[in-house]
Amino acid sequence: MSLALLWAIFPSGALVRLTGSGLGCSDWPLCEAGDIVPASNQHAWIEFTNRMFSGIIILVVIATAVIAFAAVGRTRAGKIGAVVAALCTVGQVPLGAVTVVFDLHPLLVASHFALSLVALAGGAVAYLQAADAVHAVRRAFTRGAAWLAVLWAAALSTVLVTGVLVTSAGPHSGDPDVIKRFGTLDHAAYVHVRAVVALLIVAIIVGWFVWRRRDDRGLVVPALWFIPFFIAQVVIGEVQWRNQLPWEVVLAHVTIAAAVWGIGVSIAWRLARPIVSGTDG
Numbered sequence: 001m002s003l004a005l006l007w008a009i010f011p012s013g014a015l016v017r018l019t020g021s022g023l024g025c026s027d028w029p030l031c032e033a034g035d036i037v038p039a040s041n042q043h044a045w046i047e048f049t050n051r052m053f054s055g056i057i058i059l060v061v062i063a064t065a066v067i068a069f070a071a072v073g074r075t076r077a078g079k080i081g082a083v084v085a086a087l088c089t090v091g092q093v094p095l096g097a098v099t100v101v102f103d104l105h106p107l108l109v110a111s112h113f114a115l116s117l118v119a120l121a122g123g124a125v126a127y128l129q130a131a132d133a134v135h136a137v138r139r140a141f142t143r144g145a146a147w148l149a150v151l152w153a154a155a156l157s158t159v160l161v162t163g164v165l166v167t168s169a170g171p172h173s174g175d176p177d178v179i180k181r182f183g184t185l186d187h188a189a190y191v192h193v194r195a196v197v198a199l200l201i202v203a204i205i206v207g208w209f210v211w212r213r214r215d216d217r218g219l220v221v222p223a224l225w226f227i228p229f230f231i232a233q234v235v236i237g238e239v240q241w242r243n244q245l246p247w248e249v250v251l252a253h254v255t256i257a258a259a260v261w262g263i264g265v266s267i268a269w270r271l272a273r274p275i276v277s278g279t280d281g
Helices: 002-018 044-068 076-101 106-134 141-169 183-213 216-241 245-273
Strands: 275-277
Touching: 002 044, 002 076, 002 245, 044 106, 044 141, 044 183, 076 106, 106 141, 106 183, 106 245, 141 183, 141 245, 183 216, 183 245, 216 245
Parallel strands: none
Antiparallel strands: none
């Protein structure tokens, strides 16, 4: 549940920005000065709902971290992943306040997205470690596989970061009265497309390595899931670019990007940690 919520915050937050509701609530932590619940305003309610949803996620992720530390047999990596997810999620609160104060500066808005990526990565690691514990699977880092995992993670991170910069340079600032941009859209998109091509090349290498370890279901399953999500992401990216970035298509692009990131992190973690013993069910 915690991992699903860490993913769900991406479309929720993106909806705030893409509908121009970033300053729908002009105050923090209340929506308006002295008012907890917003007035009858669509933008205010979109922003307020996202804040309430974020509050629920914070409670669930903190509870997950506490449970992770209390669980017998939970590995250190799983505990660290759960704590990272909790800290990053809590960190969104002061970052949100600063973002509102500075009228949705594009780099601050981008930082929101980046911090959510780190939280999702932490949640993914915690989930994977828990799954291995349930199925009595023992894994260990190996130097031979770790280099490929690092290369994969670097290529994947580059695609996500350059994608965030495209959004920062694009037309969806988060509020119709805010026209701040970071960089130029054409240049940002140029870099992003080449990052995607680089990821595709690395993905071919990773695919060959996964084939060699096809008995490791914990690695093969996320690798197979990655393929349709990645293809869908490329297609949607092309559609949104050729149609002047309609916000509904951009929302789908952001949503799937979060899924691609979560699955990609899972692949990297399992690449670097081959099975030592046990059954991978």
